[in-house]
Amino acid sequence: MTAPDAAGLRCRTRELLAAHPPATTERTDFLKARFDAGLAWVHYPAGLGGLDAPRSLQPVVDAELAAANAPDNDPRRIGIGLGMAAPTILGFGTDEQKKRFLRPLWVGEEVWCQLFSEPGAGSDLAALGTRAVRDGEDWAVDGQKVWTSSAHLARWAILIARTDPDAPKHRGISYFICDMTDPGVEVRPLRQITGEAEFNEVFLTGVRIPDSHRLGPVGEGWKVARTTLMNERVSIGGSRIPREGGMIGPVARTWRERPGLRTHDLHQRLLTLWVEAEVARLTGERLRQQLVAGQPGPEGSGMKLAFARLNQEISGLEVELLGDEGLLYSDWTMRRPELVDFTGRDAGYRYLRSKGNSIEGGTSEVLLNIVAERVLGLPSEPRNDKDVAWKDLSR
DSSP: OOOOOHHHHHHHHHHHHHHSOTTTSOHHHHHHHHHHTTOSSTTSOBTTTBOSOOGGGHHHHHHHHHHTTOOOOOTTTTHHIIIIIHHHHHHHOOHHHHHHHHHHHHHTSSOEEEEOOOTTTTTOGGGOOOEEEEETTEEEEEEEEOSOTTTTTOSEEEEEEESOTTSBTTTSEEEEEEETTSTTEEEEEEOOTTSOOOEEEEEEEEEEEEGGGEESSTTBHHHHHHHHHHHHHHHHHSOOOOTTOTTHHHHHHHHHHOGGGOOHHHHHHHHHHHHHHHHHHHHHHHHHHHHTTSSOOTHHHHHHHHHHHHHHHHHHHHHHHHGGGGGOOOOOOOOOOSSOOSSSSOHHHHHHHGGGGGTTTSOHHHHHHHIIIIISOOOOOOOSOTTSBGGGSOO
């Protein structure tokens, strides 16, 4: 089948809208019909929500649907599934896995989380200690994961676990799809500096995972995980936003609406950060255009670095601009939110929450190494654990 062009996609989208009018079609039914029509993510294969069309044509579909007030799939709520699980399943999953997981993932019927980080591994993700032991047609998994967004909502998780402790740490890992309803999965809230428990820690005790839920070969989970991580950093640092979108928007709005707060020093800092935020936004747009040619590369790490630094500097400026008012914190209620809302809360929340930006999705220190080695081509840092069995490493 020949991939459609822009005109063909407009025609297909209008046919979808005619057959399933958004005003009279139940939201989930409309989203399922959109997926089945190949208009979910047009660059995916036919039959998996796409039409094998260029990624650059997705905005053609989105514009037609927006003009018709068609519902979206609430991407912020299912961002881990869309930005991390889906491209990994597409790249390494079997045909059965793709057919089983991609449609309910995109529609939002099944929320996903990521079971990667561990309290004993820190920034050295490959040093993880969660074990998966083969038992017939299943794997028995025991361990602990931490900083897991959406674990309290998730139906499925992408999980990496150690399957061969006798191999070096990067070579003894396998990648699985974990059922979060398994009785061996325990999710505990982690209350953060914001007062919320957006993150969780997850305890895995004798969790049974069928071998049919393994992604990629046994022992090659690190390769699969790198695909997930590169997509994660693009989704965090390279999301599409309008000019003055994101954290710079509330600060610019306050500056215009409350001239009595202005000082010369704050003006100079705001101008600098506004320009840097716009440069980051345009760089993110260029990165998304590069994705048309293939999988994301290490450049996403640079975008995520910029995202974290800018968010922290902008939120600090906003607190200073507001003076005493910036010290107020409106709501310290313990709750477990479905998504992170940076712009819908007050300045105090943005200031506190942005502190996590340089940790989540890869610490800034790790990302600096990735940029140095894989973008700039600088020599790698000396390592004495490259060929040492994981079980022999000091911990």
